[in-house]
Amino acid sequence: MTEIGLKRRNINKDILQVIILFSMLIVIILIAGILKPGFLTAKHLIAIAHDTSIIGIAAIGQTVVILTGGIDLSVGATMLLVDATGAMLLGGQNRITPILICLGLALLIGVINGAGIAFLRIPPFIMTLGMMIILTGAIFIFAKTSGFASPILRYLSVQKVGSIPILVIVWLFLTAIMAVIMRFTVFGRETYAIGGNPIASYHSGIRNKIVTLKVYIISSIFAGIAGLFLLGYTGVPELTYRGGGLGSNYTLTSIAAVIIGGTVFIGARGGIERTLFGVLVLKVLFSILTMMGISQSGQLIVQGVIVMLISGIYIRLERSRF
Amino acid sequence: MKTKKIIGEWYIYILMIGIWVMAGLAIPHFRQMSTFMTIIVFSVPLAIVALGQNLVILTGRFDLSVGAILGLSSVIASVVMKSNLLLGILLPILLGTVIGFINGIGVSKFRIDSFIMTFGMMAVCQGIGLLVRDSPGGYIPPGYINFLLKETGHVAVTPLVILIVVLLVGEFILKRTNFGRGVYAVGNNDAIAYISGINVTLIRTAVFTISGLTAALAGLFLSAVMASGDSTVGSLYPLDSITTVVMGGTLLAGGRGDYKGTIGAVLILTSLARIFNLAGINIWYTYVVKGLLLLIIVAIRMFGAKEEREVAL
Numbered sequence: 001m002t003e004i005g006l007k008r009r010n011i012n013k014d015i016l017q018v019i020i021l022f023s024m025l026i027v028i029i030l031i032a033g034i035l036k037p038g039f040l041t042a043k044h045l046i047a048i049a050h051d052t053s054i055i056g057i058a059a060i061g062q063t064v065v066i067l068t069g070g071i072d073l074s075v076g077a078t079m080l081l082v083d084a085t086g087a088m089l090l091g092g093q094n095r096i097t098p099i100l101i102c103l104g105l106a107l108l109i110g111v112i113n114g115a116g117i118a119f120l121r122i123p124p125f126i127m128t129l130g131m132m133i134i135l136t137g138a139i140f141i142f143a144k145t146s147g148f149a150s151p152i153l154r155y156l157s158v159q160k161v162g163s164i165p166i167l168v169i170v171w172l173f174l175t176a177i178m179a180v181i182m183r184f185t186v187f188g189r190e191t192y193a194i195g196g197n198p199i200a201s202y203h204s205g206i207r208n209k210i211v212t213l214k215v216y217i218i219s220s221i222f223a224g225i226a227g228l229f230l231l232g233y234t235g236v237p238e239l240t241y242r243g244g245g246l247g248s249n250y251t252l253t254s255i256a257a258v259i260i261g262g263t264v265f266i267g268a269r270g271g272i273e274r275t276l277f278g279v280l281v282l283k284v285l286f287s288i289l290t291m292m293g294i295s296q297s298g299q300l301i302v303q304g305v306i307v308m309l310i311s312g313i314y315i316r317l318e319r320s321r322f
Numbered sequence: 323m324k325t326k327k328i329i330g331e332w333y334i335y336i337l338m339i340g341i342w343v344m345a346g347l348a349i350p351h352f353r354q355m356s357t358f359m360t361i362i363v364f365s366v367p368l369a370i371v372a373l374g375q376n377l378v379i380l381t382g383r384f385d386l387s388v389g390a391i392l393g394l395s396s397v398i399a400s401v402v403m404k405s406n407l408l409l410g411i412l413l414p415i416l417l418g419t420v421i422g423f424i425n426g427i428g429v430s431k432f433r434i435d436s437f438i439m440t441f442g443m444m445a446v447c448q449g450i451g452l453l454v455r456d457s458p459g460g461y462i463p464p465g466y467i468n469f470l471l472k473e474t475g476h477v478a479v480t481p482l483v484i485l486i487v488v489l490l491v492g493e494f495i496l497k498r499t500n501f502g503r504g505v506y507a508v509g510n511n512d513a514i515a516y517i518s519g520i521n522v523t524l525i526r527t528a529v530f531t532i533s534g535l536t537a538a539l540a541g542l543f544l545s546a547v548m549a550s551g552d553s554t555v556g557s558l559y560p561l562d563s564i565t566t567v568v569m570g571g572t573l574l575a576g577g578r579g580d581y582k583g584t585i586g587a588v589l590i591l592t593s594l595a596r597i598f599n600l601a602g603i604n605i606w607y608t609y610v611v612k613g614l615l616l617l618i619i620v621a622i623r624m625f626g627a628k629e630e631r632e633v634a635l
Contacts, residue, residue: 071437116617116621120621120624120625121621121624121625122617122620122621122624123574123620125384125437126564126574126616126617126620127617127620129560129561129564129616130561130613130614130616130617130620131613131617132613133558133561133609133610133612133613133616134609134610134613134614136606136609137606137607137608137609137610137611137613138606138609138610140606140609141604141606141607141610252441252445255438255441256442259438294453296449296452296456297448297449297450297451297452297453297456298449299449300445300446300448300449300452301445301446301449301450301453302449303442303445304441304442304443304444304445304446304447304448304449305442305446306442307438307441307442307445308428308434308438308439308442308443308446311428311432311434311435311438311439311442312428312432312434315432315433315434316432
């Protein structure tokens with residue numbers, strides 16, 4: 001097979017995968033519309049998008065990490081830590097310092113994750129699993145389940161411009177910015193290079209460790225932003241621990257979204273924009289499950305099955321390339 | 323040279339005795355027989371889970387679903403044992419084995435990354451567990467609890483026996499069977515193992531199946547300890563089992579390690595939890611300590627490893 005032939009077939013496969021993602025989303029929405037009249041109204045679809053944006057923001061960071069072949073299991077815990085800390089420090093007032101402290105906290109978590117993985121060479125999922133458990137302990141030692149979001153945060157998370165929620169605009173904006181950064185900057189290129197082949201990227205002069213560090217910082221910052229909006233969205237801190245590690249449901253959703261998008265398995269051809277579809281597919285499914293009255297356990301099962309099935313399908317698709 | 327080798331192999335037990343002596347000197351309560359028995363009882367489920375996890379890690383993979391399988395096994399036992407004790411024991415075992423088998427097929431046949439596969443499976447098992455029982459409860463027959471936890475003269479015989487049997491079985495499988503040699507070979511280099519005629523797919527599937535089975539067994543034991551079923555009881559077990567296996571001297575990349583070190587690490591981890599408890603420290607500090615412990619141990623282990631792949635990253 002010639003080089004050009006290989007490329008063309010890859011492009012075809014890429015288009016095919018995007019079509020699959022799109023049609024999956026549309027089919028699911030149509031089925032839901034048939035099952036439940038009122039699902040297919042603009043108002044409800046916008047509500048779903050609104051509900052999706054928080055985890056969508058967290059999934060952006062997760063995508064960047066997964067592009068390098070790593071994983072961040074501490075996304076959910078970081079979100080809830082920022083959520084609780086923000087509520088505690090803000091106390092329902094408009095102040096900038098608590099917001100900065102929250103983002104600083106997220107930055108710190110990212111630096112520790114990245115440093116552990118890049119410099120101490122701890123495998124990514126062990127580093128972030130350990131971090132998740134440490135944060136779980138820390139949050140229940142220090143945080144009180146009290147406090148409120150500041151009015152501005154609440155305004156940004158709940159209000160709408162016309163009929164489109166501000167949060168959705170923020171989410172799409174961040175996705176677009178990150179997609180551009182990943183495609184057209186040196187950092188983005190380096191990230192893809194490490195994901196493709198770390199040894200090759202090392203020998204071509206990319207400082208793998210620095211890029212890895214940056215990637216985990218980005219993931220934590222996005223988790224931090226998502227945590228702040230989560231606080232704004234609900235108004236009060238969400239501090240429930242129901243097994244599986246703190247915030248593991250958010251972590252799971254963010255990973256599942258990236259997997260549905262396919263970034264995990266196609267390396268350099270994956271990207272932020274694919275995760276957008278992944279998150280939407282998941283949230284539409286969740287909304288159907290909630291209508292059917294099996295929200296919590298159903299969500300877990302559906303996400304798990306999807307993670308396993310889609311992984312298998314993508315790997316089959318990719319292997320048939322050769 | 324020989325003493326050095328012996329110390330290298332048994333250092334974890336030296337560490338354990340050191341911790342026990344220090345704790346015994348500092349906390350009077352720690353010197354009681356009942357404390358020792360509590361440590362043994364809570365070591366049993368972790369030791370059983372760690373056996374499966376140890377096999378999986380020796381092949382260079384991970385199983386994150388052990389905790390969820392454990393919880394699922396415990397809730398199913400708490401539902402079924404009410405009507406039929408035998409079925410209540412067999413059903414969780416069967417289910418755990420099947421779940422482990424699916425994990426194994428996904429990892430070996432479909433080549434799905436082990437932590438993605440088992441992370442997905444973790445969610446599914448948690449979901450089913452919540453569906454069966456969304457809060458702790460249920461019925462575990464007193465006879466069953468009695469059989470597992472009965473004390474004869476302040477000594478809980480059955481847990482002690484189980485711990486020793488599990489240790490012997492684990493060491494036997496790894497050191498004396500063809501399967502054990504296959505596990506080491508696959509972990510060292512699966513391409514070479516394949517060329518030398520080892521059925522790599524079979525071994526990979528088998529270790530995950532065993533891991534599912536051991537997690538289910540641990541769930542059955544824990545449901546006797548708690549006298550109820552709880553789907554979230556296993557949430558720390560993925561972390562704990564990986565910690566103990568790595569602490570016990572098994573390489574994360576696979577291929578090197580043994581089970582007796584893991585048992586030593588299990589005893590240390592359980593002792594630490596007990597010491598924290600006796601010292602009256604807030605339970606959430608154990609989370610922080612456990613997480614830190616895992617990271618520190620892995621960091622120390624990785625410090626020695628010098629493969630090009632790791633240097634590059």
